[in-house]
Amino acid sequence: MEKFTRNQRVAAITKILIENPDKVVNLNTFTELFNAAKSTISEDIVIVRDVLNKLSVGKIETISGAAGGVKYICGVSREESKAFARDLCLILGERDRIIPGNFIYMTDIMYNPQFVHRAGVILASEFNNLKVDYVVTVETKGIPLAYEVAKMLGVQLIIVRRDNKVTEGTTVSINYVSGSNKRIQSMSLSRKSMKKGSRCIFIDDFMKAGGTALGIDNLLKEFESELLGIGVLVDDVTTERKLVRDYISVIQFKGINDDGSALLESSEIFK
Amino acid sequence: MEKFTRNQRVAAITKILIENPDKVVNLNTFTELFNAAKSTISEDIVIVRDVLNKLSVGKIETISGAAGGVKYICGVSREESKAFARDLCLILGERDRIIPGNFIYMTDIMYNPQFVHRAGVILASEFNNLKVDYVVTVETKGIPLAYEVAKMLGVQLIIVRRDNKVTEGTTVSINYVSGSNKRIQSMSLSRKSMKKGSRCIFIDDFMKAGGTALGIDNLLKEFESELLGIGVLVDDVTTERKLVRDYISVIQFKGINDDGSALLESSEIFK
Numbered sequence: 001m002e003k004f005t006r007n008q009r010v011a012a013i014t015k016i017l018i019e020n021p022d023k024v025v026n027l028n029t030f031t032e033l034f035n036a037a038k039s040t041i042s043e044d045i046v047i048v049r050d051v052l053n054k055l056s057v058g059k060i061e062t063i064s065g066a067a068g069g070v071k072y073i074c075g076v077s078r079e080e081s082k083a084f085a086r087d088l089c090l091i092l093g094e095r096d097r098i099i100p101g102n103f104i105y106m107t108d109i110m111y112n113p114q115f116v117h118r119a120g121v122i123l124a125s126e127f128n129n130l131k132v133d134y135v136v137t138v139e140t141k142g143i144p145l146a147y148e149v150a151k152m153l154g155v156q157l158i159i160v161r162r163d164n165k166v167t168e169g170t171t172v173s174i175n176y177v178s179g180s181n182k183r184i185q186s187m188s189l190s191r192k193s194m195k196k197g198s199r200c201i202f203i204d205d206f207m208k209a210g211g212t213a214l215g216i217d218n219l220l221k222e223f224e225s226e227l228l229g230i231g232v233l234v235d236d237v238t239t240e241r242k243l244v245r246d247y248i249s250v251i252q253f254k255g256i257n258d259d260g261s262a263l264l265e266s267s268e269i270f271k
Numbered sequence: 272m273e274k275f276t277r278n279q280r281v282a283a284i285t286k287i288l289i290e291n292p293d294k295v296v297n298l299n300t301f302t303e304l305f306n307a308a309k310s311t312i313s314e315d316i317v318i319v320r321d322v323l324n325k326l327s328v329g330k331i332e333t334i335s336g337a338a339g340g341v342k343y344i345c346g347v348s349r350e351e352s353k354a355f356a357r358d359l360c361l362i363l364g365e366r367d368r369i370i371p372g373n374f375i376y377m378t379d380i381m382y383n384p385q386f387v388h389r390a391g392v393i394l395a396s397e398f399n400n401l402k403v404d405y406v407v408t409v410e411t412k413g414i415p416l417a418y419e420v421a422k423m424l425g426v427q428l429i430i431v432r433r434d435n436k437v438t439e440g441t442t443v444s445i446n447y448v449s450g451s452n453k454r455i456q457s458m459s460l461s462r463k464s465m466k467k468g469s470r471c472i473f474i475d476d477f478m479k480a481g482g483t484a485l486g487i488d489n490l491l492k493e494f495e496s497e498l499l500g501i502g503v504l505v506d507d508v509t510t511e512r513k514l515v516r517d518y519i520s521v522i523q524f525k526g527i528n529d530d531g532s533a534l535l536e537s538s539e540i541f542k
Contacts, residue, residue, distance in 0.1 A: 008322040014285040051279040099440040113422035140410045144418045151384035169370040
């Protein structure tokens with residue numbers, strides 16, 4: 001049986017915990033992997049916990065009992081969140097990002113894993129205490145972000161479709177009025193996808209009036225489930241009358257500058 | 272200035288490298304964060320490298336030169352890949368997964384971050400040496416998997432759309448014939464999304480005849496870019512005449528058993 005030094009165990013334990021956010025890892029997993037005593041592993045874990053605390057990059061929680069163990073809860077320092085919001089304002093404020101119709105081109109950002117990971121940790125950290133069962137999004141642009149949030153919260157992602165697909169089995173469809181251009185749209189979700197009485201949050205890339213978020217709220221009612229929170233990367237504050245109240249955003253879109261670039265600012269909590 | 276012990280540094284370095292796959296992290300990042308000498312950090316990194324090697328869970332590469340540093344390359348042992356393929360066969364082989372039309376319901380798996388992460392590492396490990404610029408997928412079900420592969424390869428994800436969206440700017444659309452039901456479909460990609468002369472791989476959840484993959488190949492030609500590889504989670508081998516050749520899959524769908532469940536088997540390389 002191979003032996004591992006403390007340093008080696010600490011590195012491997014860190015990797016395993018970081019790769020399984022909000023999932024309880026039983027100490028036996030580590031005692032078997034490293035052929036080490038439980039007390040030794042506990043000491044290793046204290047080292048990991050201390051350095052995460054020291055750097056404000058998440059925490060390690062201990063769950064007691066038979067099904068107990070330790071789990072990693074993602075986290076990020078306020079300074080880091082602020083720096084990210086500032087960076088994002090700079091990048092999305094580049095002049096050539098404004099495309100006909102005064103939309104901001106942000107597809108590249110929404111599909112860039114490094115950005116999405118950082119944004120996902122920031123949003124997930126705001127919902128860590130809600131004990132959510134599912135992270136819900138609507139196709140397509142917000143999917144990677146919602147996926148990262150779901151991963152960080154250790155739960156299943158649910159993607160609401162704009163159409164019906166034969167590969168989804170029985171679906172529930174609802175119509176809703178998009179808040180900004182008053183168009184009637186529909187969205188659908190497979191019956192199989194969600195248990196009754198679930199606690200959900202909705203994650204998306206951009207919010208105008210919040211019509212989609214309101215639609216999600218109504219769709220979840222069909223599943224006897226609850227929408228507990230909403231998080232978006234960019235909040236369009238030029239649309240003043242919002243259809244939903246409690247939501248968080250990382251940055252705010254405040255219109256177009258005289259030079260044709262987007263006017264952006266960090267949201268209040270990340271200022 | 273705070274001081275860190277070797278154990279603490281090793282844990283923090285592991286976290287930073289694991290969270291930035293295939294991204295070069297300059298040693299100065301670590302010397303500044305820990306207020307430590309370069310030689311000390313180099314020794315820390317050797318510890319991380321050794322334990323990853325020992326457990327066959329990826330490796331640490333050193334890049335020399337001014338822009339040099341170290342980076343984490345994802346990896347997984349053959350045993351782990353095999354165990355994953357076996358697990359997946361068992362889960363997707365559950366009888367109530369077959370839905371009208373003889374489709375396998377696999378949405379929950381494709382949106383489960385723990386599964387998707389493991390599958391993403393397995394597929395990414397097969398393409399680590401190709402030096403790809405982009406991971407391409409088509410909406411919707413394969414997006415989380417393609418995102419994980421892109422993240423592991425340290426590159427941008429590209430999502431080809433089924434429709435045209437106003438928020439994407441100028442797009443290029445092509446029509447293609449889906450190989451299995453011979454329907455003409457279209458897909459489109461924003462001009463802004465890809466540089467000319469890029470090296471791409473295509474990732475999807477399921478392959479029947481490969482019509483979508485062939486469509487992607489043609490779409491990429493419009494961007495003067497190249498399709499270097501294809502990876503899917505499930506290959507439907509009941510569709511014998513494939514429109515594309517070189518591709519890898521994790522498991523194979525071989526039809527429906529007498530009891531109405533799916534007949535599944537690990538693909539050759541993961542047997």
